Amino acid sequence: xxxxxxxxxxxxxxxxxxxxxxxxxxxxxxxxxxxxxxxxxxxxxxxxxxxxxxxxxxxxxxxxxxxxxxxxxxxxxxxxxxxxxxxxxxxxxxxxxxxxxxxxxxxxxxxxxxxxxxxxxxxxxxxxxxxxxxxxxxxxxxxxxxxxxxxxxxxxxxxxxxxxxxxxxxxxxxxxxxxxxxxxxxxxxxxxxxxxxxxxxxxxxxxxxxxxxxxxxxxxxxxxxxxxxxxxxxxxxxxxxxxxxxxxxxxxxxxxxxxxxxxxxxxxxxxxxxxxxxxxxxxxxxxxxxxxxxxxxxxxxxxxxxxxxxxxxxxxxxxxxxxxxxxxxxxxxxxxxxxxxxxxxxxxxxxxxxxxxxxxxxxxxxxxxxxxxxxxxxxxxxxxxxxxxxxxxxxxxxxxxxxxxxxxxxxxxxxxxxxxxxxxxxxxxxxxxxxxxx
Numbered sequence: 281x282x283x284x285x286x287x288x289x290x291x292x293x294x295x296x297x298x299x300x301x302x303x304x305x306x307x308x309x310x311x312x313x314x315x316x317x318x319x320x321x322x323x324x325x326x327x328x329x330x331x332x333x334x335x336x337x338x339x340x341x342x343x344x345x346x347x348x349x350x351x352x353x354x355x356x357x358x359x360x361x362x363x364x365x366x367x368x369x370x371x372x373x374x375x376x377x378x379x380x381x382x383x384x385x386x387x388x389x390x391x392x393x394x395x396x397x398x399x400x401x402x403x404x405x406x407x408x409x410x411x412x413x414x415x416x417x418x419x420x421x422x423x424x425x426x427x428x429x430x431x432x433x434x435x436x437x438x439x440x441x442x443x444x445x446x447x448x449x450x451x452x453x454x455x456x457x458x459x460x461x462x463x464x465x466x467x468x469x470x471x472x473x474x475x476x477x478x479x480x481x482x483x484x485x486x487x488x489x490x491x492x493x494x495x496x497x498x499x500x501x502x503x504x505x506x507x508x509x510x511x512x513x514x515x516x517x518x519x520x521x522x523x524x525x526x527x528x529x530x531x532x533x534x535x536x537x538x539x540x541x542x543x544x545x546x547x548x549x550x551x552x553x554x555x556x557x558x559x560x561x562x563x564x565x566x567x568x569x570x571x572x573x574x575x576x577x578x579x580x581x582x583x584x585x586x587x588x589x590x591x592x593x594x595x596x597x598x599x600x601x602x603x604x605x606x607x608x609x610x611x612x613x614x615x616x617x618x619x620x621x622x623x624x625x626x627x628x629x630x631x632x633x634x635x636x637x638x639x640x641x642x643x644x645x646x647x648x649x650x651x652x653x654x655x656x657x658x659x660x661x662x663x664x665x666x667x668x669x670x671x672x673x674x675x676x677x678x679x680x681x682x683x684x685x686x687x688x689x690x691x692x693x694x695x696x697x698x699x700x701x702x703x704x705x706x707x708x709x710x711x712x713x714x715x716x717x718x
Contacts, residue, residue, distance in 0.1 A: 290315040290357075291628050293621075294375055294385035296365050296557065298325050298348050300610045301589030302391035304617035306358055311625060316358040317383060319375070323347055323362050326414060327679055329610060330688075332454060334417040336424065336461045337701040341414050343687050346680045365392070368560050370582055387584045387624045390557065390571075391617060394590035394608065397553035397568065404525040408548040411454060420547065422706040424462070427545045428470060431477050438542070444482040445543035447530055449522055450550030451488035452495070453646040456505060458547055459486040460649035463512040468650075468699040484513065485541065487520040487532060489550070494646055494654065496607070501654045504663040508652040522550075552608070554591045561585070566593045575636025577620050586623070588616035596639035606639045610678070615639060645671045650696070 291314050295302045298320040306318050324345040333339040352358045367376035368388070375383045396410035409420055424446070431443040446466075448459040463484045470479035486493070486509065492502040493509070493516060509516050517534065524531035529542040554569035563579045564572045570593035573579060577586045577594060588594075594616060595603040606612045619637050626634055643657030645667070653668035655661065662670075672692065679685050695701060 291386050291624070292317065292384065293387045293389065293624060294319070294383055295389045295391065296320075296375065297391035297393055297555075297589070297591075298322075298360075299328075299391055299393045299589055299613060301613035301617035301620075302389065303348075303351070304614040305389050305391065305588065305621040306352060306355070308618050308621035309624065310355050310357060313628065314357055314625070316355075317361060317385075318348070318352070318358060319361045319363050319365055319377070319383070320348060321362070321364045322413070323349070324414075325351060325680060327684075328412070330675060330679075331411055331414075331417050332458050332461065334414065335411055335420040336458070336465060337421055337704040338461065338695060339688060339691055341417070343684055343691065344679070345414060346684065351680065365557060366560075368557075370561070370585065373584070385584075387586070389586045389588060389617070389620050390561070390591060391587075391589045391613070392555035392557045392591055394552040394554050395556075396548060397551035398548070399551060401525075404548070407525045407527055408449060408530075408546040410548040411458070412552075418706070423545050424465075425704060425706055428474065428477070428479055428482075430544075432474050440477065442529065442542040443544050444477070444479075445529075445541065446482060446484045446545045446547070447541060447543045448484070448486050448547045448549055449525075449530070450548065451486050451490075451493035451516070451518070452549060453644075455486060455488075455547075455549035456493055456509065457647055458549060459484055459514045460509055460512050460647070460652065463509075463514050464649050464699075465701065467513055469701050469704075471699075483515060485515045485517060485543075487522060487530070488516070488518045489521045491518050493518065497644060497646070497654060497656050498661060501656055501661055501663060505646065505648055505654045508648045508654075508663070512649045512652065552590070558587070558591050561587070568593075576623055576633065577616055577637055583627075586620035588620050589613035592616060594637060594639075597636040598638065606637075607641075609644075611642055612639055645674060647671045 293316050295305055295318045303325055306316055309316055324347050327344040330344045334341055349360050364378040365375055366378050373385055398404045427443050431440045434440045446462050448455045466479045466482035494502045494505050506516050520532045520534045522532050531540045558569055558571045571587040572593045573587050575597055579585050590608045594606040596606050597603050623634050645655050647653040651665045651668050653671045654663040655667040655670050676685050
């Protein structure tokens with residue numbers, strides 16, 4: 281299919297990706313005179329900040345995801361296509377799909393997000409999966425839960441110890457949240473459920489190459505996070521650079537010495553790279569593969585092409601004229617998506633161009649475990665129980681749909697009082713292991 285834009289009386293906006301940026305752009309463009317085509321490889325929008333909860337059996341997949349078609353069912357100017365974009369022809373203003381179809385556009389918003397980065401060691405992915413999609417979460421849930429089952433079955437003490445070693449690489453928010461939750465599962469959720477092993481003896485290690493956890497937070501909050509992790513039983517090791525990962529464990533370099541840790545479950549939370557689609561634009565990219573955009577979120581020489589979200593290397597132009605990088609967080613993606621959409625509407629209406637993009641920083645949050653979190657909100661920094669409550673209600677508020685908010689609130693309330701995680705089921709299929717999606 282090749283669309284002829286000059287015959288279409290409506291301004292056709294093509295959006296690639298239905299993450300936070302793409303979805304926000306689509307909703308903002310719900311105006312007369314605009315036709316939207318949204319293309320995504322999956323059929324759902326995912327609330328990624330809570331993806332680790334699916335991986336650790338705290339929430340079921342539908343609690344943090346919603347079908348794209350259902351979300352946009354009332355927006356009559358939006359067409360949703362489940363397809364993979366394989367190329368972008370800027371000269372012809374066309375996008376190439378995996379099945380050979382071509383979609384024309386008047387304006388293009390590229391919001392295809394990010395993927396895992398193993399810093400050139402892609403072979404590590406087999407042994408240390410990351411967490412970006414529901415598929416990743418299902419696979420990781422199966423690995424985590426089956427490790428305890430295999431330990432219960434094993435008669436070899438060394439093998440049992442390796443099975444009960446859980447290593448999380450990278451102490452950003454995802455790594456910290458994953459490590460804290462794993463410690464709670466071992467010490468509380470699985471209590472009294474096994475006869476040949478004691479799950480509380482499981483070792484949860486958080487490895488960080490820099491000198492402190494949560495580098496994006498202020499040093500005092502990083503230190504409080506470290507202490508809260510240790511109180512939960514997590515072994516926090518900073519200055520630990522991973523040099524090898526295989527099926528038997530991890531080799532790391534720390535304080536000038538190399539040592540090996542036997543482990544059968546390793547989680548990668550150390551790095552992200554932009555979607556490979558960014559390079560298809562054939563414009564400058566940064567070291568992470570993110571597309572360098574100007575103040576309008578456009579690529580050089582193409583005011584009709586916008587790049588938003590994790591794919592964009594964008595600068596926020598402050599009131600005093602200075603600029604600072606836009607962080608790769610969901611509020612930043614949403615604000616960029618809205619800015620791109622409003623720029624398209626302003627241009628179509630013949631209005632003056634919008635001012636350069638400015639990111640409104642609402643602060644940073646990270647949960648560590650039960651009644652443990654850190655919060656950096658403007659002039660206020662706090663941690664512990666109140667930070668945990670604040671994190672909880674903020675995440676419930678930003679979930680998509682009333683049903684999801686209600687279900688998550690009920691699940692978390694039940695988990696708080698009972699220490700149980702009801703989504704502890706996974707299915708094994710021939711040739712692969714995947715957690716049950718139910």
